[in-house]
Amino acid sequence: MESLSGFAVFVQVAETRSFVAAGRLLGVSASAIGKRVARLEERLGVRLFHRSTRSITLTSEGVMFLERSRRVLAEIEAAEQELTLSTGAPRGRLRVSLPLVSSLILPVLADFMQQYPEVELDLDFTDRSVDVIEEGFDAVVRTGDLSDSRLSARTLGTSRVLLAGSPDYFSRYGVPQKPADLAAHRCLHYRYPNSGKLEIWPLRQQPSEPQITLPVSMICNNIETRVCFAQRGLGIACLPSFAAAEGIASGKLRTVLDEYVDRTVVFRVLWPSSRHWTPKLRVFIDFLVERVFARADG
Numbered sequence: 001m002e003s004l005s006g007f008a009v010f011v012q013v014a015e016t017r018s019f020v021a022a023g024r025l026l027g028v029s030a031s032a033i034g035k036r037v038a039r040l041e042e043r044l045g046v047r048l049f050h051r052s053t054r055s056i057t058l059t060s061e062g063v064m065f066l067e068r069s070r071r072v073l074a075e076i077e078a079a080e081q082e083l084t085l086s087t088g089a090p091r092g093r094l095r096v097s098l099p100l101v102s103s104l105i106l107p108v109l110a111d112f113m114q115q116y117p118e119v120e121l122d123l124d125f126t127d128r129s130v131d132v133i134e135e136g137f138d139a140v141v142r143t144g145d146l147s148d149s150r151l152s153a154r155t156l157g158t159s160r161v162l163l164a165g166s167p168d169y170f171s172r173y174g175v176p177q178k179p180a181d182l183a184a185h186r187c188l189h190y191r192y193p194n195s196g197k198l199e200i201w202p203l204r205q206q207p208s209e210p211q212i213t214l215p216v217s218m219i220c221n222n223i224e225t226r227v228c229f230a231q232r233g234l235g236i237a238c239l240p241s242f243a244a245a246e247g248i249a250s251g252k253l254r255t256v257l258d259e260y261v262d263r264t265v266v267f268r269v270l271w272p273s274s275r276h277w278t279p280k281l282r283v284f285i286d287f288l289v290e291r292v293f294a295r296a297d298g
Contacts, residue, residue, distance in 0.1 A: 090279040091118035097140040157241040157293025185234030186217035202263035
């Protein structure tokens with residue numbers, strides 16, 4: 001700590017060009033400042049100041065040391081600010097990108113806003129694959145594997161994929177008993193916004209079986225539309241289990257071909273690894289991890 005104090009004294013003298021002025025700012029005598037600078041010069045083995053009765057100026061070594069000293073003190077100040085922030089109350093703007101799964105996320109976000117009213121949520125709902133760092137997001141919620149080494153991640157939970165339609169639909173069109181039967185059904189599809197391709201339904205088939213070409217009755221880019229249309233008897237939709245749970249519980253939906261559907265979706269919250277762990281980001285991530293799938297499973 002003596003060394004750090006010496007840095008601070010040296011910078012203050014270099015900026016004021018006066019032992020008296022530096023002492024006044026630091027609350028000590030000019031002689032104490034002079035002794036501290038002398039000890040620093042003795043330890044470094046160089047002369048930092050040219051002294052005369054009228055002025056104090058930096059030597060060439062002093063100019064170089066001043067730049068380094070300012071950098072050291074700035075790093076210490078930044079570290080102190082981060083520690084202060086880490087123990088402070090969560091507040092400020094938090095920019096978050098979320099997938100178009102409002103039934104899963106919105107109730108949790110509403111609870112978060114009630115519990116942390118000083119955190120300003122700036123929410124962007126999209127299934128587009130955003131660049132978290134380049135686009136300035138504090139956090140994003142996404143499915144799939146983590147492929148960006150610049151990001152940190154925590155798992156929110158998993159959701160099975162299933163095929164579902166309404167009892168009324170199946171009474172009119174019949175219940176498919178094997179994947180090939182879907183060729184005679186109305187299928188409600190999802191289009192990926194990045195590639196423009198249709199989602200491939202995860203149907204388990206024998207290698208010897210021909211690839212199924214599914215009919216297309218409707219295409220959209222969100223979950224809510226497919227859930228609504230399936231409940232209204234307009235076709236069969238491929239859905240994550242959390243999205244179909246309410247419809248299944250109420251009897252508006254029933255699943256089919258469960259033994260042939262083979263996919264589990266992993267939801268994660270991601271954030272830039274380089275970003276310091278602010279209170280607002282910490283409580284937001286903890287809140288999502290604790291509640292998103294607890295609510296979905298409950």
